[in-house]
Amino acid sequence: MKVRVQAAALIAAACCLSIVLPAQQPSSAPYTVVSREARRPLPVRVVSGQEMFALDDLARLFNLTVREDTAAGALTVTAGTQTIVLSPQQPLASVAGRMISLPVAPVRDGRAWFVPVDFVSRALAPGSATRIELRKPSRLVLTGDIRMPRVAARVEPLGSLTRVTIDVAPSTPHTVSQEGSRLIVRFDADALDPGDLRVPAPTETLQAIRPGDTPQTLALDLGPRFASFRAADQAVPAGGTRIVIDLQAQTEAAPPGAPQPQQPAPPAPPAPGETPPLLDLPPPGGLRTIVIDAGHGGDDAGARGAQGTLEKNVTLSVARRLKGSIEARLGVRVLLTRDGDGAVPADQRAALANNNKADLFISLHANASVRPGVAGAEVFYLSLEGYGAPAQRPTQGSPEALPVVGGGVRTIEITPWEMAQTRHVPESTAFARAMEAALRERGVPMSARALQQAPFRVLVGANMPAVLVEMGFLTNAQDEQRLAGDGQQNALVQALLDGILRYRSTSPSAGTR
Numbered sequence: 338m339k340v341r342v343q344a345a346a347l348i349a350a351a352c353c354l355s356i357v358l359p360a361q362q363p364s365s366a367p368y369t370v371v372s373r374e375a376r377r378p379l380p381v382r383v384v385s386g387q388e389m390f391a392l393d394d395l396a397r398l399f400n401l402t403v404r405e406d407t408a409a410g411a412l413t414v415t416a417g418t419q420t421i422v423l424s425p426q427q428p429l430a431s432v433a434g435r436m437i438s439l440p441v442a443p444v445r446d447g448r449a450w451f452v453p454v455d456f457v458s459r460a461l462a463p464g465s466a467t468r469i470e471l472r473k474p475s476r477l478v479l480t481g482d483i484r485m486p487r488v489a490a491r492v493e494p495l496g497s498l499t500r501v502t503i504d505v506a507p508s509t510p511h512t513v514s515q516e517g518s519r520l521i522v523r524f525d526a527d528a529l530d531p532g533d534l535r536v537p538a539p540t541e542t543l544q545a546i547r548p549g550d551t552p553q554t555l556a557l558d559l560g561p562r563f564a565s566f567r568a569a570d571q572a573v574p575a576g577g578t579r580i581v582i583d584l585q586a587q588t589e590a591a592p593p594g595a596p597q598p599q600q601p602a603p604p605a606p607p608a609p610g611e612t613p614p615l616l617d618l619p620p621p622g623g624l625r626t627i628v629i630d631a632g633h634g635g636d637d638a639g640a641r642g643a644q645g646t647l648e649k650n651v652t653l654s655v656a657r658r659l660k661g662s663i664e665a666r667l668g669v670r671v672l673l674t675r676d677g678d679g680a681v682p683a684d685q686r687a688a689l690a691n692n693n694k695a696d697l698f699i700s701l702h703a704n705a706s707v708r709p710g711v712a713g714a715e716v717f718y719l720s721l722e723g724y725g726a727p728a729q730r731p732t733q734g735s736p737e738a739l740p741v742v743g744g745g746v747r748t749i750e751i752t753p754w755e756m757a758q759t760r761h762v763p764e765s766t767a768f769a770r771a772m773e774a775a776l777r778e779r780g781v782p783m784s785a786r787a788l789q790q791a792p793f794r795v796l797v798g799a800n801m802p803a804v805l806v807e808m809g810f811l812t813n814a815q816d817e818q819r820l821a822g823d824g825q826q827n828a829l830v831q832a833l834l835d836g837i838l839r840y841r842s843t844s845p846s847a848g849t850r
C-alpha cells in the first residue's frame with residue numbers, strides 16, 4: 338500500500354484507524370509475579386474478552402489498600418503514599434490526580450472487583466516506589482531490582498554459515514563460549530525471559546536453541562559439521578543489544594575440529610522449485626551495501642487481504658528472504674530497515690540507508706485497491722511532481738542535510754534533506770526498469786501499469802538509487818493467496834535479485850559512487 342507525500346499524514350492516519358488488529362486471544366492462564374525472592378502466580382479472569390486481575394489479588398501481592406466508597410461510587414486504591422481512584426462506570430483512573438485511560442472499566446463480581454491487566458502498567462507502576470513492570474507477551478510482572486532480560490533468537494542459513502541473531506532487551510553483559518557440543522550464552526542477569534527461540538530447520542551446524550542448565554544461560558546445540566564460531570555485538574536503536582553468532586561448517590577436506598580459514602560463503606543451494614543460483618554471473622563489483630525496507634510494521638499493518646494476510650508480514654518475510662539470498666549469492670552487505678514487527682518512521686528508513694552509505698534502496702510493499710479485480714506487481718520510482726518548482730531545481734553542489742538514525746539532521750549540503758533523491762532520479766529510473774523487466778521475466782504477474790512514478794515519502798530522503806516495489810494486490814484474492822505462500826515469495830526474491838544484477842550490468846554508474 339502506498340503513501341504519497343502530499344497526503345501522507347492524512348492517509349497514514351486513516352490507515353491506522355481503519356486497521357482492525359487481530360483480536361489477541363485472551364487467555365485465562367495466570368501471570369507470574371517475579372521478584373528476586375519469589376515467583377507467585379497472579380490469576381487472570383477473562384471478562385467480555387478482556388484479561389482482568391482481581392483487585393484483591395493485586396492488594397495481596399503489592400500491599401495495596403482497596404476501599405469502596407458506595408456513596409461516591411468510587412474505588413480508592415492506596416499504594417504507599419499514592420492514591421488511585423477508579424470509577425466503576427468508566428475506563429479511567431485518577432493516579433495522584435492525573436487521569437489515565439484503561440481499556441475497559443473495572444467490573445464487579447459479587448464482592449470482588451476486577452481491573453484490566455493494563456491497570457498494573459498504567460496506574461500501579463508509575464507511582465510505585467519499587468519497580469513494577471508488566472510484560473504481556475511473557476505474562477510476567479517483574480518487581481523490584483530483578484534483572485531478567487528478554488531474549489529472542491532468529492536463525493538464517495547463509496551457505497556454509499549459520500547465523501544466529503539474539504536480541505536482548507534491555508542490554509545485558511554476556512559471554513559466548515563453547516562447552517562440548519554446545520555454545521553457551523551466559524548473561525549477567527538473575528534469569529532470562531525467553532521469547533521465540535525456535536530453529537525453523539536444523540542446519541549442519543545448529544540443531545536447537547533452548548534455555549541452558551542455569552536460569553542465566555541459553556544453549557545452542559551444535560550440529561555434526563560445526564567447526565568454529567564468531568560472536569559480535571551490535572547496539573539496537575531501542576536500547577537493547579543484538580548478539581550475532583556465526584557458526585561455520587567444516588569444509589570437506591578439513592579434519593573435524595580443525596580451524597577454518599576465512600572464506601566467503603558459497604551460494605546457498607536453491608530451494609525446491611527455485612531456479613539455480615546465478616553462478617555464471619560476475620559478482621556485482623562496486624555494490625557493497627543494499628538496504629531493504631520492509632514496508633509498514635507495528636500498529637501500521639498496511640494493506641489487509643480478505644483472508645487476513647497483512648502487508649507488514651508479507652513485506653518482512655520477503656525482505657528477510659531477499660537479504661539471505663543477496664548475502665549468500667552476491668556477498669553484498671544487506672541491512673533491513675526493520676527485522677521484527679516494529680513501527681519505523683518513513684524518514685528513519687531512508688536515514689538508515691544514508692547513514693550506512695548504501696548503494697541501493699529497495700522498499701517492499703503490497704498494494705490495496707477498492708476494486709478486487711485489480712491485481713499484479715508494480716515498480717515505482719520518485720516523481721518530483723507535487724514538490725513545487727524550487728524542489729525540482731538541480732541540486733548538484735548545493736549543500737544538503739540528511740536525517741540520521743537516532744533523530745537529528747546532519748548537514749551535508751544546503752537544500753532540504755528530503756530532496757536527497759533528486760540527483761538519483763535518472764539512476765532510479767534505470768533501476769526501476771531493470772526490476773520491472775526481471776519481475777516480468779520470472780513470471781511474476783504484473784499490473785497494467787507496471788512501471789510508475791510517484792512521490793513516495795520513503796524514497797525522497799534516500800541518497801542513492803531507490804525503488805519501491807508493490808509485489809501485488811492483497812485486495813485481489815489470487816494475489817493474496819500467492820503473496821502469502823512460499824512459492825511466490827521465493828519467485829519475487831529471485832526476480833528482485835535478477836533485477837539488481839541487471840541494473841548493475843546495464844548502468845555504468847552503478848556502484849561507483
Ligand SMILES: [Zn+2]
Nearest residue numbers: 338339632702
Ligand atoms: Zn504499503
